[in-house]
Amino acid sequence: MNPNQQALPDGTGLLLIEGASLLGEQERDILVRGGVIAEIGEPGSLRNTPDAQGAYVVDARGLIALPGLVDLHTHLREPGREDAETVESGTRAAAAGGFTAVHAMANTSPVQDTAGVVEQVLRLGEKAGWVDVVPIGAVSVRLEGEQLAELGAMADSAARVRVFSDDGKCVWDPVLMRRALEYVKAFDGVIAQHAQEPRLTENAQMNEGIVSAEIGLAGWPAVAEEAIIARDVLLAEHVGSRLHVCHLSTAGSVEIIRWAKSRGINVTAEVTPHHLLLTDDLARTYDPIYKVNPPLRTAADVEAVREGLADGTIDIVATDHAPHPREDKDCEWAAAAFGMTGLETVLSVVQQTMVDTGRMTWGDVARVLSAAPARIGRIDEGPRAQGRPLAAGEPANITLVDPKATREVRPADQQTASENSPLRGRELPGVVRATFLRGRATILDAAPVRIEAGA
Ligand SMILES: NC(=O)N[C@@H](CC(=O)O)C(=O)O
Ligand SMILES: [Zn+2]
């Protein structure tokens, strides 16, 4: 356990966060009691009140307070690939990145396709205690795309699954996709699609375009993503159900989502930090650290996804944190695994690409990295709600970030058990100084001070 977790009382204690800038706007003090935000007041106004006596004080001047971040797309790899990540290491990485909840993708081994396996992942998350782990259920048995998994049993289980995905694989069969969309309506679930037309992407290694032609790697055309998204928004409209599009990566995909939303179709979409920042030019290095599914696209696509995120066409940023052990990445490009880590750098990438460029405010960041993903996952209600505003009476899930600090990304310094960060060696803005899960510090970069009674 992180020693800092003991530096503050657990969620039953009193905590006073002083001088944080709420969503980058006005400076406020936040008093937390019993894991709940008790009061928010002008700077200096709470310290001397009877309510604050005995509180631990965190000096948050110069820091921005955000609601705890929520990831809709994390690969925690346990059960089955504990050599890449465990629930403990992956959720520790999540807390370090500012998260208080992550949705755990279903492509584990065994697959999260039964109530038993999703409950196992839920328990592992509770035992680790870093963030709330929200299991995603598979759409099909063993992700094989043939038979529907026991969606209802997973929904009714202790894990209360609402998001279903065969991520890593596309639900290609339109009849299976239709049935899945129909089935989850009963409990307000959502199908999160990994949009990849399999025949158009056989052996594909990178984005199909000028770079793939020049360097001689097999291409993954944009149409292979866009064709599935187009089909699925029409299916979602037909059955009147809720669709979520995972890791959208092309300008054409943004156009389709924009069109679907203008028609009132119930669709949401996510973009990853790597698709907001990186382009397929990096494949020229032949370094498989840049190999990911969907592939890095062109500068025009990067511009389109930034614009789509800024104008609300794209609802959220999701990490698609996909840890892989060294032996699966330190090999030639064609043999390497697809995937990149992202939990510990996503906030920095969003700051750099969207906030520092003037395209989004910190309030928008709170929406795309907390409120909206919590809403899509239907974890935004009840006493353990996530993605709630920073306001009195709400669960004290709070992330403090220093937007002026920078740091060099060094995979060896990260909490994730894998080192496949495409950002290694880069200097990034924004450092997470603290994460509070229902008032308990999971990450805390500074020693808290206690207000003595009568002081
Ligand atoms: N994104 C990836 O490149 N890889 C993911 C699967 C996925 O998200 O499709 C993984 O599980 O490794
Ligand atoms: Zn995927």
Ligand SMILES: [Zn+2]
């Ligand atoms: Zn994924």
